[in-house]
Amino acid sequence: MLVLERRGESSTAIAIASPLLAIALTLATIAVLFALLGKNPLQALAVYFLDPLTDSYALQEMAVKATPLVLIGVGLSFCYLANVWNIGAEGQFLIGALSGGWLAVATHGTGAGPWVLPAMLVLGAVGGALYALIPAICKVRFGASEILVSLMLVYVADLLLDYLVRGPWRDPQGYNFPTTAEFDPVALLPAMIEGSRLHYGALIAVVVVIVATVVLGRTIRGFEIRLVGAASKAARFSGFDADRLVVTTFVISGVLAGLAGVIEIAGPVGHLQPAFSPGYGFTAIIVAFLGRLHPVGILFAALFLALTFIGGEGAQITLKVPLDLTKVFQGLLLFYVLACDSLVLYRIRLVMPQRRTADGIA
Amino acid sequence: MLERAAEQGVPAPLLQAVGISKRFGDLLANDAIDLDLWPAEIHALLGENGAGKSTLVKIIYGLIQPSAGELRWMGRPVVLDGPAQARALGVGMVFQHFSLFENLTVAENVVLGLPPTESFAAVSARLAELSRAYGLPLDPKREVWRLSVGERQRIEIVRALMQNPKLLILDEPTAVLTPQEADRLFETLERLKGEGRAILYISHKLEEVKRLCDTATILRLGRKVATCDPRRETAASLARMMVGGEIGEVKSGAGRSAAGARLIVRDLSLEPDDPHGVRLDRVSLEVRGGEILGVAGVAGNGQDELFAALSGERLVDADAIHIDHRAVGNLSVNDRRRLGAAFVPEERLGHATAPRMSLSDNALLTGHAVTDMVRHGFINRAATLASVDRTTKTFDVRKSKRDPEAVSLSGGNLQKFVVGREILREPGILVVSQPTWGVDAGAAATVRQALLDLAARGAAVLVISQDLDELEEIADRIAVMFEGRMSAPLAAAQADRETIGLLMGGSSLKPREAAHAGA
Numbered sequence: 028m029l030v031l032e033r034r035g036e037s038s039t040a041i042a043i044a045s046p047l048l049a050i051a052l053t054l055a056t057i058a059v060l061f062a063l064l065g066k067n068p069l070q071a072l073a074v075y076f077l078d079p080l081t082d083s084y085a086l087q088e089m090a091v092k093a094t095p096l097v098l099i100g101v102g103l104s105f106c107y108l109a110n111v112w113n114i115g116a117e118g119q120f121l122i123g124a125l126s127g128g129w130l131a132v133a134t135h136g137t138g139a140g141p142w143v144l145p146a147m148l149v150l151g152a153v154g155g156a157l158y159a160l161i162p163a164i165c166k167v168r169f170g171a172s173e174i175l176v177s178l179m180l181v182y183v184a185d186l187l188l189d190y191l192v193r194g195p196w197r198d199p200q201g202y203n204f205p206t207t208a209e210f211d212p213v214a215l216l217p218a219m220i221e222g223s224r225l226h227y228g229a230l231i232a233v234v235v236v237i238v239a240t241v242v243l244g245r246t247i248r249g250f251e252i253r254l255v256g257a258a259s260k261a262a263r264f265s266g267f268d269a270d271r272l273v274v275t276t277f278v279i280s281g282v283l284a285g286l287a288g289v290i291e292i293a294g295p296v297g298h299l300q301p302a303f304s305p306g307y308g309f310t311a312i313i314v315a316f317l318g319r320l321h322p323v324g325i326l327f328a329a330l331f332l333a334l335t336f337i338g339g340e341g342a343q344i345t346l347k348v349p350l351d352l353t354k355v356f357q358g359l360l361l362f363y364v365l366a367c368d369s370l371v372l373y374r375i376r377l378v379m380p381q382r383r384t385a386d387g388i389a
Numbered sequence: 390m391l392e393r394a395a396e397q398g399v400p401a402p403l404l405q406a407v408g409i410s411k412r413f414g415d416l417l418a419n420d421a422i423d424l425d426l427w428p429a430e431i432h433a434l435l436g437e438n439g440a441g442k443s444t445l446v447k448i449i450y451g452l453i454q455p456s457a458g459e460l461r462w463m464g465r466p467v468v469l470d471g472p473a474q475a476r477a478l479g480v481g482m483v484f485q486h487f488s489l490f491e492n493l494t495v496a497e498n499v500v501l502g503l504p505p506t507e508s509f510a511a512v513s514a515r516l517a518e519l520s521r522a523y524g525l526p527l528d529p530k531r532e533v534w535r536l537s538v539g540e541r542q543r544i545e546i547v548r549a550l551m552q553n554p555k556l557l558i559l560d561e562p563t564a565v566l567t568p569q570e571a572d573r574l575f576e577t578l579e580r581l582k583g584e585g586r587a588i589l590y591i592s593h594k595l596e597e598v599k600r601l602c603d604t605a606t607i608l609r610l611g612r613k614v615a616t617c618d619p620r621r622e623t624a625a626s627l628a629r630m631m632v633g634g635e636i637g638e639v640k641s642g643a644g645r646s647a648a649g650a651r652l653i654v655r656d657l658s659l660e661p662d663d664p665h666g667v668r669l670d671r672v673s674l675e676v677r678g679g680e681i682l683g684v685a686g687v688a689g690n691g692q693d694e695l696f697a698a699l700s701g702e703r704l705v706d707a708d709a710i711h712i713d714h715r716a717v718g719n720l721s722v723n724d725r726r727r728l729g730a731a732f733v734p735e736e737r738l739g740h741a742t743a744p745r746m747s748l749s750d751n752a753l754l755t756g757h758a759v760t761d762m763v764r765h766g767f768i769n770r771a772a773t774l775a776s777v778d779r780t781t782k783t784f785d786v787r788k789s790k791r792d793p794e795a796v797s798l799s800g801g802n803l804q805k806f807v808v809g810r811e812i813l814r815e816p817g818i819l820v821v822s823q824p825t826w827g828v829d830a831g832a833a834a835t836v837r838q839a840l841l842d843l844a845a846r847g848a849a850v851l852v853i854s855q856d857l858d859e860l861e862e863i864a865d866r867i868a869v870m871f872e873g874r875m876s877a878p879l880a881a882a883q884a885d886r887e888t889i890g891l892l893m894g895g896s897s898l899k900p901r902e903a904a905h906a907g908a
């Protein structure tokens with residue numbers, strides 16, 4: 028009989044080993060899946076995970092795709108540490124892009140100065156924060172589930188984006204394609220290396236990781252977030268207000284998701300169009316947990332998940348497998364991450380039931 | 390033993406435990422314990438918290454399986470795979486923590502625990518009859534949430550008796566009863582014994598074991614120390630066997646002078662947080678500098694609500710509570726800490742501490758607003774660790790490493806930590822709830838001594854406790870809470886058990902007078 032036993036003390040070694048184990052289990056499962064599809068599993072895994080690492084374009088692309096994942100993932104970790112379940116980062120990401128994108132569209136062709144980009148970043152952050160305030164206030168005021176409200180607002184944001192780029196913001200010279208005009212250079216993030224797609228947004232993401240590490244680990248505000256999540260009654264005894272923290276953490280993650288949105292359109296995309304996000308806001312949930320809700324862990328997890336996006340594109344071309352396999356892969360990964368996390372708090376022990384008489388009551 | 394068996398007409402004990410051992414991980418909770426239970430005998434199982442009493446009883450009731458050893462029922466070996474089997478043999482159990490559905494009636498609760506062979510009407514009738522016959526008055530149609538703790542316990546006892554057990558196990562049954570309710574319980578138990586039933590009575594209260602029990606088995610650190618006739622022992626000799634040495638006597642600070650009132654509560658009323666909570670009804674009290682005021686009462690009579698109002702976890706009218714002549718009823722817990730107050734809640738894990746956080750984080754938990762642990766928003770790790778070290782040294786907190794998680798400490802050591810962390814700040818007012826609940830005798834003595842010493846240095850100390858022995862030991866005055874009201878305090882020297890017991894049961898309490906006398 029297998030028994031789950033609570034550990035006396037959380038194990039640091041397993042805290043690091045657990046996500047690695049989850050990745051290994053995911054790779055094993057996906058290999059079986061490839062085999063069932065009639066592909067050579069080892070070759071397929073190589074296409075997915077090794078080929079991108081040997082190609083400098085793909086490496087840059089990994090950083091580009093990891094940037095929004097890091098920003099959103101770090102924001103979500105503030106929420107999740109405090110037991111606040113923001114599932115709607117994708118919506119906050121889109122609204123951030125729309126808020127910043129509005130300025131780019133409005134100033135398009137007017138010869139506005141270099142203030143446009145910084146203003147876009149601020150607008151994006153503010154837009155994301157305001158959008159995140161809706162579920163926070165609904166929860167604090169009316170007791171509404173933040174999970175449902177934040178998730179449903181994703182579809183509202185998605186349809187709003189769709190309406191704007193097909194309607195009022197559509198590029199008049201765009202042959203009726205649902206897209207805005209390409210942004211002016213003052214509305215674009217400059218590349219870090221000339222001629223590459225790697226932009227300064229990646230640097231912003233790294234700065235956010237450093238700041239978040241300090242805030243969570245070294246300040247009383249970070250302590251408050253960890254304490255409310257770990258023991259809410261003790262947090263109240265400590266004098267912290269859980270309702271205020273719901274609002275604070277939603278705003279933090281809204282700011283970072285909104286910032287990620289505007290960085291995405293001002294960086295690699297360069298305009299607004301429907302479905303410009305491959306679901307970064309949802310993938311970031313996996314990133315946050317795979318990174319064990321620690322900013323540095325999230326940085327590595329984001330790079331790994333970015334690899335699955337790129338590997339998925341490669342596999343689609345070379346192996347002729349559907350792009351949706353990437354989503355299957357990410358789903359499996361979240362499943363295994365959550366399962367392996369139980370190992371941090373519990374250990375599995377094999378117990379042999381002792382039987383002296385066969386018939387129970389002698 | 391043989392003569393006795395012959396006298397009872399039974400060749401072997403009703404239940405015999407032979408060499409029972411139980412291992413949990415690294416801990417040997419039971420180590421080769423032998424126990425014989427005879428019909429028509431009340432057998433006490435004595436021991437401190439953590440001595441292995443609960444483990445042994447759970448094995449006898451089939452809840453857990455022993456790692457080694459065997460159980461014999463009327464001389465024949467048995468293996469119990471679950472409580473249902475134990476019940477089928479004739480073992481009944483009354484747990485310390487009741488498992489009752491608050492929104493169901495007495496009869497509905499009892500039916501839920503029985504095999505579905507009897508009609509509801511038949512069960513109700515049998516229940517009424519049993520409760521009459523054994524002096525356990527109960528109305529089968531009443532909903533549980535309307536009942537007192539004593540009445541709830543009666544449900545549990547009647548529920549066990551419905552199965553007509555040969556052996557009845559009671560786990561610390563008097564912990565939640567007033568002295569008068571306990572007396573009534575003892576009469577019932579004597580009657581059950583007279584019918585030839587065996588009773589296993591778990592307790593750490595020596596006087597009541599001496600009074601009630603025919604035999605006592607004493608456990609210490611998982612081992613059986615002795616089986617004896619408690620009536621031939623003294624309370625002190627039983628205590629020595631339980632603890633394995635002398636218990637340090639708590640010394641009251643000599644020449645404590647009661648100064649002016651430092652904590653004043655005036656007409657404090659508060660609606661409960663949850664539907665089954667207790668409404669505070671014009672509670673008034675005052676605690677002077679240099680004294681300890683004890684608040685006695687059966688659990689669930691408003692003590693939790695009183696603590697929440699005093700600590701500031703729930704806010705009330707500003708004038709309802711005064712600390713050193715400042716109205717603080719509407720101030721937050723940290724504002725009250727800044728005024729020199731400190732609080733120790735009853736629940737060690739989850740309220741006083743975050744179980745999975747380190748001790749230094751838990752020092753920060755109550756210290757962040759009033760110490761040098763936070764500067765410009767940044768946590769001063771050195772200061773939090775230093776605070777842990779100071780508490781560890783002064784209060785002899787035993788732990789595996791310098792800064793472990795709170796959950797890894799034993800109950801007694803964690804209690805020393807949570808009390809010590811407040812006392813080292815030298816608070817002017819200390820409110821502490823159940824300071825030694827579930828704590829070993831050594832740690833309890835340390836904590837009580839620390840409370841006495843703090844009062845001797847001029848602090849006003851309010852102790853909410855269910856343990857009358859504790860209050861008699863340390864309190865200068867004792868007030869009693871009943872259904873959200875507070876009695877007038879009695880000087881501890883004059884407060885006899887009977888008066889306190891009556892107040893705990895709600896009789897002779899005139900709230901209006903009590904409120905004014907307390908102010």
